[in-house]
Amino acid sequence: MMNIRQLKQRFMLHLDPVLLSGLGALLLVSLIVLFSATDGSWMRILGQLVNILVAFTALWIVANMPLHWLMRIAVPLYLLGLFMLIGVALFGEISHGARRWLNIGVASIQPSELMKIAVPLMMAWYFEKNEATLTWRNHFIAAILLVLPVALILRQPDLGTSILIAASGFYVLFLAGLSWRLMGALFVGALASAPFAWGMLHDYQRHRVMMLFDPSQDALGKGYHTIQGMIAVGSGGFFGKGYMNGTQTHLDFLPERSTDFIFAVFSEEFGFLGNLILLAIYIFIIGRGFIITANASTYFTRLMAGSITLTFFTYTFVNMGMVTGILPVVGVPLPLLSYGGTSMLTLMLGFGVLMSIHTHQRLVKT
Amino acid sequence: MMSKIELKDHQREIYFFRLRLFLSLGFVGLMLFILLLRFFYLQVIRHGHFETMAESNRIYVVPTVPNRGVITDRNGVVLARNYAGYTLEITPDKVADMQATIAEIGKLVEIKPKDLRRFKKLMSERRSLQTLPIRTRLSDDEVARFASQRYRFPGVEIKARLFREYPLTDVTSHLLGYIGRINQQEITQLENDDNANNYLGSEYIGKTGIEQFYEDDLHGVTGFEQVEVDAGGRAVRMLSHTPPQSGKNLTLTLDAKLQEIAVQAFGDYRGALVAIDPSNGEVLAFVSKPGYDPNLFIDGIDTENWEALNNSPDVPLNNRALRGQYPMGSTIKPFMALAALHYKSRSPSYSISDPGYYKLAGSSHQYRDWKADGHGRVDMFKSVQVSCDTYYYGLATELGIDRMHDFLELFGFGKKTGLDMEGEVSGLLPSTAWKMKRYNQIWYPGDTVSAGIGQGYHLITPLQLAFATATLANDGVGFQPHLVKDVQGKEGEPRPATQAILNVKIPADDLALVKRAMVAVTQPGGTAVAANYGAPYSVAGKTGTAQVIGMKQGEKYDASKVSEYNRDHAWFIAYAPADKPRIAMAVLAENGGHGGGTAAPIARKVLDYYLLGKVPTPLKKADEKAAAQSD
Numbered sequence: 001m002m003n004i005r006q007l008k009q010r011f012m013l014h015l016d017p018v019l020l021s022g023l024g025a026l027l028l029v030s031l032i033v034l035f036s037a038t039d040g041s042w043m044r045i046l047g048q049l050v051n052i053l054v055a056f057t058a059l060w061i062v063a064n065m066p067l068h069w070l071m072r073i074a075v076p077l078y079l080l081g082l083f084m085l086i087g088v089a090l091f092g093e094i095s096h097g098a099r100r101w102l103n104i105g106v107a108s109i110q111p112s113e114l115m116k117i118a119v120p121l122m123m124a125w126y127f128e129k130n131e132a133t134l135t136w137r138n139h140f141i142a143a144i145l146l147v148l149p150v151a152l153i154l155r156q157p158d159l160g161t162s163i164l165i166a167a168s169g170f171y172v173l174f175l176a177g178l179s180w181r182l183m184g185a186l187f188v189g190a191l192a193s194a195p196f197a198w199g200m201l202h203d204y205q206r207h208r209v210m211m212l213f214d215p216s217q218d219a220l221g222k223g224y225h226t227i228q229g230m231i232a233v234g235s236g237g238f239f240g241k242g243y244m245n246g247t248q249t250h251l252d253f254l255p256e257r258s259t260d261f262i263f264a265v266f267s268e269e270f271g272f273l274g275n276l277i278l279l280a281i282y283i284f285i286i287g288r289g290f291i292i293t294a295n296a297s298t299y300f301t302r303l304m305a306g307s308i309t310l311t312f313f314t315y316t317f318v319n320m321g322m323v324t325g326i327l328p329v330v331g332v333p334l335p336l337l338s339y340g341g342t343s344m345l346t347l348m349l350g351f352g353v354l355m356s357i358h359t360h361q362r363l364v365k366t
Numbered sequence: 367m368m369s370k371i372e373l374k375d376h377q378r379e380i381y382f383f384r385l386r387l388f389l390s391l392g393f394v395g396l397m398l399f400i401l402l403l404r405f406f407y408l409q410v411i412r413h414g415h416f417e418t419m420a421e422s423n424r425i426y427v428v429p430t431v432p433n434r435g436v437i438t439d440r441n442g443v444v445l446a447r448n449y450a451g452y453t454l455e456i457t458p459d460k461v462a463d464m465q466a467t468i469a470e471i472g473k474l475v476e477i478k479p480k481d482l483r484r485f486k487k488l489m490s491e492r493r494s495l496q497t498l499p500i501r502t503r504l505s506d507d508e509v510a511r512f513a514s515q516r517y518r519f520p521g522v523e524i525k526a527r528l529f530r531e532y533p534l535t536d537v538t539s540h541l542l543g544y545i546g547r548i549n550q551q552e553i554t555q556l557e558n559d560d561n562a563n564n565y566l567g568s569e570y571i572g573k574t575g576i577e578q579f580y581e582d583d584l585h586g587v588t589g590f591e592q593v594e595v596d597a598g599g600r601a602v603r604m605l606s607h608t609p610p611q612s613g614k615n616l617t618l619t620l621d622a623k624l625q626e627i628a629v630q631a632f633g634d635y636r637g638a639l640v641a642i643d644p645s646n647g648e649v650l651a652f653v654s655k656p657g658y659d660p661n662l663f664i665d666g667i668d669t670e671n672w673e674a675l676n677n678s679p680d681v682p683l684n685n686r687a688l689r690g691q692y693p694m695g696s697t698i699k700p701f702m703a704l705a706a707l708h709y710k711s712r713s714p715s716y717s718i719s720d721p722g723y724y725k726l727a728g729s730s731h732q733y734r735d736w737k738a739d740g741h742g743r744v745d746m747f748k749s750v751q752v753s754c755d756t757y758y759y760g761l762a763t764e765l766g767i768d769r770m771h772d773f774l775e776l777f778g779f780g781k782k783t784g785l786d787m788e789g790e791v792s793g794l795l796p797s798t799a800w801k802m803k804r805y806n807q808i809w810y811p812g813d814t815v816s817a818g819i820g821q822g823y824h825l826i827t828p829l830q831l832a833f834a835t836a837t838l839a840n841d842g843v844g845f846q847p848h849l850v851k852d853v854q855g856k857e858g859e860p861r862p863a864t865q866a867i868l869n870v871k872i873p874a875d876d877l878a879l880v881k882r883a884m885v886a887v888t889q890p891g892g893t894a895v896a897a898n899y900g901a902p903y904s905v906a907g908k909t910g911t912a913q914v915i916g917m918k919q920g921e922k923y924d925a926s927k928v929s930e931y932n933r934d935h936a937w938f939i940a941y942a943p944a945d946k947p948r949i950a951m952a953v954l955a956e957n958g959g960h961g962g963g964t965a966a967p968i969a970r971k972v973l974d975y976y977l978l979g980k981v982p983t984p985l986k987k988a989d990e991k992a993a994a995q996s997d
Contacts, residue, residue, distance in 0.1 A: 105517055175386050231423065234408040234416025247424045252597035272409040279398065290391055294384060306390065313394050317401065322403045 014063040014359040016292070021182045022285040027052055029266070029278065031201040032133030034339055036244050037258040037265045044258065044339060051341040055348035059301045062352030067360050071125055071300060075112070078122035078145070084111035085152040092156070100156045112153045116346050117353070119149055119165050120307040125191070128300035137319060139178050146173065157202045160331040163318070168311040225261070228253050229323045232264040258339040260331060263323045270281045286313050292358045301357040308350040315347075369869060409752030425605065429567030429928065432586030433528055435613030439622035440648075440851055445538050446577070448528035452504040455497040456514060457558050458489060458601060460521030467519060468500065474515055475508045477503055479974065480668050487666075488547075502665050503529070528666055530570065534622065536657030540685040541849065543575020544660035564588045573663065574685075576616065576849060579786050583853050586613035597830050614856040616646045624976055628653045631982070635958055637935075638686035638728045640832035640847075641951035641972060644941060646864050647787070647836070647845030651972065652829075654686040676749060689791050691825040692954060695910030696753045696961070697937045698774075698820035700838065700880050702761060703746050705773040707876040711764050714879050717745040724759035726811055735813050736911070750883035751892050753909060755819050762818025767809055770817065771797035776870040779835040782955045783847050784867070785829060793830050796823035820918040821913060828952045831939055836950035837868050839906070839941035841877055844868030881906055888966075897940060897966040903977050904944040907969070909961030910937030933957035939964030942973050965967060 029047055062070075084102055088111055090335035092099035100110050123142050130138045146169030153162040174183075198206065221343040241247065247269035248254045257265050267275055288308025296302040312335055319334040321327035333343045370745070408416065437446035454588030456473060461467050468485075471477065481501055488498045500522075504512075509524055516522070532538060532547050548556075548571045554664035556562045565571070567588060572578035593601045628639045628651045641651040663672050675683055684690065706712040722740035723732040735741070735755040762770060775781070780795025796817065798809040816822040827846065837844030848865045863958040884906035888898035912935040936958030941950035951969060958964035974980040 038447075171390070172392070175383060177382055177386065228423075230408060231419045233405070233417050234412055235420035236409055237413040237417065238410055247420055247594075251424050251594070251602065253420075253423050265404075267409070272405055275405045275409070276402075285396065286394060290387065294387060296592065299379075308385060310390055310394070317397050320401050321404075324401070324408055326400075326404055 006304065008307060011060075015060070015353060016288070016355045016358050017044075018284065019288045019292075019355060019358075022281060022288060023348075023351060026279050026285070029281070030262075030337045030339075032243075033262055033266045033269075033337060034244065034258055036269060037249060037262055037339075040244070048339055051339075051344045053065045054341065055344040057165075058345055061346040061351035061357070062349055063355035063359065064179065065120055066354055067298070067301060067350075067356060070356065071128070072127035074118075074121045076116045081111050081115045081118040082149060082152075083147055084109075085115070087111075089152055089155065098158060100158055110342065112158055112165070113342050113346050115149045115153070115165055116161070116168065116311070119146060120168045120172050120304060120311070122306065123169055123176075123301050124300045124303035127172070127176045127303055128298065134177070136179065136182060139173060139176070139182065142169075142176070146170070152284065154200065157205060158331075159201075159205050160272060160318075161195070164311060164314060165331060167314045168202070168307050171307040171310040173302050188219050204248075204278045219262075225255050225329050226325050228255065229261055229264045230325045232261075233267040233324055236268040236271045236274075238272045240267070240269045240274055243269050260319065260329075260333055260338060262338045263320055263324055266337070272308060282313075284315050287353060288314075292354055295361075296357050297361040301361065305354055305357050308354050312347065312350065395401055395808070398659035402676055410824045426592050426593050426598075426599075426601075428593050430589035430591060430610045431613040432568075432588055432610035434530060434545070434570075435584040435586065435615045435854065437584075437616045439618050439620045439625075439749065441621065441623075442617075443622040445534060445620075445881065446530060446532050446542055446620060449531055450504070450511050450526055451529045453499040453525050453527050454501040454508075455499050455506060455523055455525050456485075457497045457523075457599075458769060467522065471500065471512070471519065471522065474511050475504065477501055480693075484666050485928065492820050497525070497682045499665075500984075523811065532660045533553040533657045534626070537626050538620075538622070538661045539575075539657035540654040540687065541575055541618075541625070541652045542660060543577040544573055544663040545570040545577050545668055546573045546663050561708060570664070574789075575787060576618070578788050580616055580850060580853070584616065585613040587611040599717040602927060607765045616850050617852040617854075617913045617963075618849055618931045619643070619650065619851045620652065620849065621650050621976070623981075624972060625651045625653060627982060628972050629655065629657070631957065632967040635955040635964065635968075636686070636955045637958065637965075638690055638828035639951060639953045639972070640687050640829045641949055641976070642832050642836040642847055644840040644947045644950045645834035645845070647830055647847045648851060649847050649849050650976065651951070652687055652849065654679050654684070654688070654690070656682040659682065685789065686954070686956075687828045688785070688787060689789060689790060689827065690954070691793055691827055692935055692937075693822070693828045693912040694820040694824055694831060695912040695935070696755075696819055697831060697908050697910035697952070698818075698824065699750055699753060699758055701774055701777055701779075701845060701881070701906050702765075702770070702818060703750055703880050704838075704993050705765060705770060705878060706746070706761050707771055707873070707879070708773055709765060712746065713744045713763060717743050717748075718757055718760060720744050720756040721753055722756070724756045724815065726763065726815065729812075731812070745881045747886070747927045750880065750908065751886040753887075753893050758818040759815045760818075762814045763811065763935075764951070767804060767814045767817060768797050770814075771795055772802075776868065777837055778830060778868055779824075779826060779834060781830075783829055785847050786849050789932065790829070790865045793827050794823060809988060820910060830936070831952035831954075832950060833868075835939040835941055835952055836947075838880075839947035839950040842870035842872045844867070844870075867951060881944065884908055886942075893960075894938060894962040894966040896962060897970050897973075901970070901974070903942055903973070905940050905942040905973060906947075907938060907940035907966065910939070911960055911964060912937070914957065930957055934959055936961045936963065936965040938962070938969050940973070949973065956964075 021065050031048060034048055035045055088099060088102045091102070093101040095101060095104055100112065102109055102111055108238055123145055126142055126145060127134070127138065146166065146190055150162045150166045150169070153165060228248060232246065232254050235241070235248065244250070246265060249265045254261050254264050266278060286309055289305065289312065293302060293305040296305045314333060315335040318327055318330065318332045322329050322332065333340055336344065336345050399780045410742055433448055436444060436448070438444050454471065458464065468477065477500060485498060485500050504524070516524070532542055532544065536579060548565065552571055553562065556565050564587060565583070568585065572581040572948060574585065577584065587610060590608045592605040594605055595601055624641065628641070632655045633877050635655065637655050638698070639651055639653040640649065642649055648840055658675055680792070707714070720735060720742060721739035722738050723734045736753070737743050740756065743752045744752070744754045744757050748754065774795055780793055782790045784794045801807055801809050813822055817824060833847050846865050848864070885904055886892050887909065888894050888905045893909045895908050897907050914932050914934060915928050934957070936955040938953045938961045939951065941947040951972065953965040953969045955964040955968065971982050
């Protein structure tokens, strides 16, 4: 029989206390802001607690998985995701003008969320397999592994998720040593294909991009989110309006304030000072991710950890950027702060992988 | 190539990876720094701007419309008041599908095409978040029916509002004027006057009459509520409140009963009557017949009523007392007599022999007296008493038009009286200079002859003639005619209105002679016996007949052969009691024929009421009936 102390040790064995404290701090902030954003709804707090609990369980399970397990599920997971994406394109359910959900009888699932983990996992796996003989051809094949799901998700349409997955895949390519020349060529290619990509975008996506340049031209329509977000952030000032005192928040001017625009709520009530502290927590987590990445022992784990860390940063940047009006509104939640189970689960799975990478090789070393 | 493949150097590989990782770190740092700069820009540098935007988001200033001042007559009889009523109002900004909403409302509350047209017009002129009435004056039944269903109509509400009402309707129409919905032109005017803020919630403005002239006093000062609203526009709480200041109540100089009696006295005649207290210029009655119902105009008059009023041959919308210009006819004679004495042109005892016509020297044209065989020997006294035309043909010729002009001007002829009402006209007091300027023609002696009996170019408004009569009655001192006695909050203050604006220096003997002659007009032997027959007070008066169409030489005027609208206008001016005048007036009965026959009896009824409190029989009956009902 294990005693409590042993039990605790066993429980903590594959968890990284440093990363965990950063995540904990963020989740605490999440609950505090959410309470204000929902005008004091304990139901939402309870809901978010359940989300945290589920996501943390997933994190714990993944963190305890040996690394070769992760390697082993990479291909099936990716293929499953890809098939489901094709399934979505063919038989998906339409909601809010987008085809994102797949009904599998018992529940509707969103395969694009799965791909956030599966794509970098697959690419990292692929590079690991070909580590010994890496040439530009491998990069090309890896790029195709990335482009296929991104294109499918972009068509749903879901700009936010496709950008995030494209970013996570690109990070793998970059860290795997994608040649600068090729990157230059890619950049030129991207510029050249921009008009075609513009053509592929849906009207509402184009609108969002256009609004970025001048949100006021449609202040009550598409530009409303951005304008109200900027007003909330700007009116917060240096010290903020005080907890539960945000007028933009509590008089319903802010849209999506418990999800995509929760940062505006935080900013309005806690001001520039609060933003500095919040940013510090994110930097702390990202920094820890970098350290884990730098110390990762295998090619696979390095790529995987790097991609997860950089993707987490991308989430943060894109969300804060869109709320403060320097990026278009693309529907990316603020990681671990926004209300919502799916993104919480995906993110925590990522951190689970990160912890697994960190703790399993530590065991190997010792 | 295959042969060259070898296992890569592990250390080298880690070095390259860490280089890439380091680059990523730099990228992350740069991006986060950009974010930080953005926060700083929004929250520190532009904080003021966004704070203002957040405030204007949440704070909405709601104007509170002041109650319009009540208008009463000198005895406290209410002439214009406000009553509470219900309107059904829509805030277009909160209604998604206006057509469907109106259609649904129409099932509960009757909406006439007229209401719809008015609503559409209001929609095109509205200000943001303004509520617009789709129906006014709802019945209790309609209010109840809508109230039970109102949850179905977001953005539509029943509002209790104050409505303007003029209880005496056409009796006071030209005097009070009316209020109506503010139009674009008036908005521009208010903006130019820097007064637009005071009208933010107001929907009505004085359009004519007292309502227009005293708009600033009657309107009051708009109050403001600062309300915190949520994104849906719902008021969450009140932040501050500045109460409105009600419009000031006005007390008129008018005697409503006198006004009513005067209106009744006209019977079916068109015309005007202005009665003034000569001792202070207070206007006691101000009648223009026919009147109209000013209540029709408040919420926008409908086409049918408008066309009826606008196309009527009786021109009821014309304010005859203020804007009607008529030849003054023989009412000019007492003033001519004074002019003769002033210029020492004729002495009181100088007399002529009247053959029934007048001829200019060297001309065969006959200027006929109204009495074909003449009045015999006529001195100044008799010339007024019997209204001898021949006497004045000669007198005018002796005076000349310019001296006539100069003297009559002293009594305010040809000038606006400055009554507190918009739109007054000045009449016409001709002179040689005027004719040259106007027609580029010299003045002919023949023009002067007819001017002597108030025909030809002379034109006067009933108001001007009443004022001149009051001035005469008050021995040459004319007080500014005015309609408002007191403005609430300024009671007892000396009003600039009560000022002598005319001061004609007339020797007492001259004045006595003319006044005595005017009393004789209403005595047996005069032209207006009806004005004083059997009355316990004495009346000084003068009749007048203003030709509408000219008669050819030798042609005889026969009223029965002339169409109604071309018949002569009847004038009568009077003041009473003759020795100590309390009231002076001018009465015009359009197409009424002789002044003594139609205009004088009207004046008599007014005098009887004002001096004796006597109410004419038909009115008396109505009064008794009303009293019985109120018991």
